[in-house]
Structure formats: structure tokens, C-alpha cells
Amino acid sequence: MKKYYLILSLFLASQCLWAQESSLTIKVSGIEELKGIIQVGIYNKEEAFPKIDSQYRIEYFDVDSKEMILKMDGLAHGEYAIALFHDVNGDGICNLNMLSIPKEPYGFSNNIKPVFSSPSFESTKFILNANKNIQIELLD
Numbered sequence: 001m002k003k004y005y006l007i008l009s010l011f012l013a014s015q016c017l018w019a020q021e022s023s024l025t026i027k028v029s030g031i032e033e034l035k036g037i038i039q040v041g042i043y044n045k046e047e048a049f050p051k052i053d054s055q056y057r058i059e060y061f062d063v064d065s066k067e068m069i070l071k072m073d074g075l076a077h078g079e080y081a082i083a084l085f086h087d088v089n090g091d092g093i094c095n096l097n098m099l100s101i102p103k104e105p106y107g108f109s110n111n112i113k114p115v116f117s118s119p120s121f122e123s124t125k126f127i128l129n130a131n132k133n134i135q136i137e138l139l140d
Contacts, residue, residue, distance in 0.1 A: 020077050023131045026070045028084070030105065030138035036063050036088040042069060043081045049121040050083035050108075080125040082109035086138060105138035113139060 028038060041055040048054035061070050063086065085094040085106040095103045109126055112119040126134065 018054060019101040021074050021075040022069060022077060022128055023073045024075055024080070024128060025131070025133045026072075026082065026084075027133065027135040028068045028070060028107070028138065029066075029135065030107075030140070031063060031066045031068065031086060032105070032140070033088050034063055034065070035085075036086060036090045037061060038063060038068060038070065038084055039087055039092075039094075040072070040082060040084040042072065042075070043121065044078055049081050049124070050118050056080070075128055077126065077129045078127075079125050080109070080128055081121050082107075082134070082136065083118075083124075083125070084108075105140045109134060109136065109137045111135070111137055 026040065040059040041050065042057040043049040044056040055092060059070065059072050061068060077132045085104050087094065088104050094106060099102050108119050109124045112123050
């Protein structure tokens with residue numbers, strides 16, 4: 001009998017863990033050139049945002065239309081912020097001008113438009129506790 005309780009407990013625990021992950025779908029609009037990739041940086045810590053090589057997860061999508069639907073599965077429930085850019089020339093980096101402003105199209109969750117510096121995690125964060133759809137308009 002104990003064996004059955006153990007099996008049932010393990011099954012229920014695995015279902016609870018499985019339910020703690022969701023998918024994020026991002027509709028990206030404002031794509032002007034049909035080449036390169038969209039690089040999506042997913043951040044889950046305020047102190048990491050939007051630093052390069054500090055992302056929780058990075059996803060890459062080949063650009064094939066002027067509006068794209070990007071889907072990321074298996075994200076644990078929690079708070080996230082997105083910083084993405086269209087790597088038009090395919091060199092793997094977001095090229096900047098002399099004032100450190102991106103020369104390639106970019107965007108943030110909540111469609112925050114930075115003024116004099118990068119936006120904060122607080123202004124771009126959203127809660128993922130179920131499958132979620134967001135939209136990001138690229139800035140140029």
C-alpha cells in the first residue's frame with residue numbers, strides 16, 4: 001500500500017512541477033528588412049537587465065516576414081523582461097553608434113521607448129504565470 005502512495009505522490013509532484021512552466025509568444029512588428037535574425041534576451045533579474053551575457057535565456061529567430069510570431073516554451077513562472085533586437089547584418093551583436101544608441105532595430109517588453117538610457121527592469125517587467133502573448137514594436 002505504501003508503494004502506491006509513493007507512486008501517487010511522485011505523480012502529483014511531477015504534475016505540479018510541470019504546471020509551473022508556460023509559453024511566451026511575442027508578436028514582433030516593425031520589421032523593415034527581411035534578412036538577419038531577431039535575438040531575444042529574456043531576463044529574470046533586475047540587476048542583469050539589459051546587460052549583454054546576463055540573460056536568463058537567449059533565443060534566435062530567422063527573419064522571414066515583416067511581422068513575426070516568436071514562441072518560447074518551458075519558461076518557469078515568474079517575473080521577466082524582454083530586450084530584443086533585429087541583427088540585420090548577422091554579426092551576432094547589436095551595433096551601436098558613438099552615443100551607445102543601437103543602430104539596428106530594437107525593442108523592449110511593454111513597448112518601453114527609452115529616452116536617455118536603457119529602460120529599467122521595473123518598467124519592462126511582466127508576470128508569466130500562464131501561457132502569455134505580448135507584442136513588441138521595433139524601434140529604429
